[in-house]
Amino acid sequence: MNRAESRLQMVARQIKARGVSDHRVLAAMGKVQRHEFVADNQQASAYGDHPLPIGEGQTISQPYMVASMTESLGLDGCERVLEIGTGSGYQAAVLAELAREVISIERIESLAARARTRIDNLGYKNVTVIVADGTLGWPDQAPYQGILVTAGAPLVPKPLLEQLDIGGKLVIPVGKRQTQLVEIHTRTGPEDYDTRHETACRFVDLIGKYGW
Ligand code: SAM
Numbered sequence: 001m002n003r004a005e006s007r008l009q010m011v012a013r014q015i016k017a018r019g020v021s022d023h024r025v026l027a028a029m030g031k032v033q034r035h036e037f038v039a040d041n042q043q044a045s046a047y048g049d050h051p052l053p054i055g056e057g058q059t060i061s062q063p064y065m066v067a068s069m070t071e072s073l074g075l076d077g078c079e080r081v082l083e084i085g086t087g088s089g090y091q092a093a094v095l096a097e098l099a100r101e102v103i104s105i106e107r108i109e110s111l112a113a114r115a116r117t118r119i120d121n122l123g124y125k126n127v128t129v130i131v132a133d134g135t136l137g138w139p140d141q142a143p144y145q146g147i148l149v150t151a152g153a154p155l156v157p158k159p160l161l162e163q164l165d166i167g168g169k170l171v172i173p174v175g176k177r178q179t180q181l182v183e184i185h186t187r188t189g190p191e192d193y194d195t196r197h198e199t200a201c202r203f204v205d206l207i208g209k210y211g212w
Helices: 003-016 023-031 040-045 063-073 090-098 109-121 158-162
Strands: 052-055 058-060 080-084 101-106 127-131 144-149 164-175 180-189 192-201
Touching: 003 023, 003 063, 023 063, 023 090, 040 052, 052 109, 063 090, 063 144, 063 164, 063 180, 063 192, 080 090, 090 101, 090 109, 090 127, 101 109, 109 127, 158 164
Parallel strands: 080 101, 080 144, 101 127, 144 164
Antiparallel strands: 052 058, 164 180, 180 192
16 A cells, blocks of 8 residues: 555544544645654554654654544634644644644754754645744734644643634643543633533643643
């Protein structure tokens, strides 16, 4: 099976079969070349149903988690989206297919540099990768119509709620170090948020002022 076939099989068996149905998300997952975001010695596993190591003790998330959390943002293509935890850059590329602009923050400089190179080489012009503590958000470009956190937080960082646009959604794994639940916070008014709890998951730590 070649990589394009592996990708289509990943979408059908791991993502669609588990209930992700947004056609734009399925198309983006079928398009973004996940193998470009993993190391040479991980190529055979690039389309497997699991996270993979990317160095510095960090991981590229399981394809299903990427698709499911992306679907929860409910993007239609007009949004400015903030991602916390660039890692390999894969999730940022998926978001770049679905939103107008993506700002992605990574705390580890070497990962950010590698992700930037990959994203540039693949021709994405609507992604900015920044090295910073993402638990503070990125107030310069707020408000965001979507915020996606791809590391596990002990509590929801207050700056992220504050930087959400009215109608925007914050998708974030929250819980203990070993296991979290994906929470979806929709800002319904200046001081009002609607909260839903979704899938159980296990992410690496969100480290920072409002993290671990
Ligand atoms: N989205 C990534 C991808 O597509 O490869 C996977 C992210 S990995 C599971 C979590 C990432 O969050 C790690 O690269 C880690 O360094 C980063 N991280 C943890 N705390 C952070 C913080 N406060 N600000 C920015 N990045 C952070």
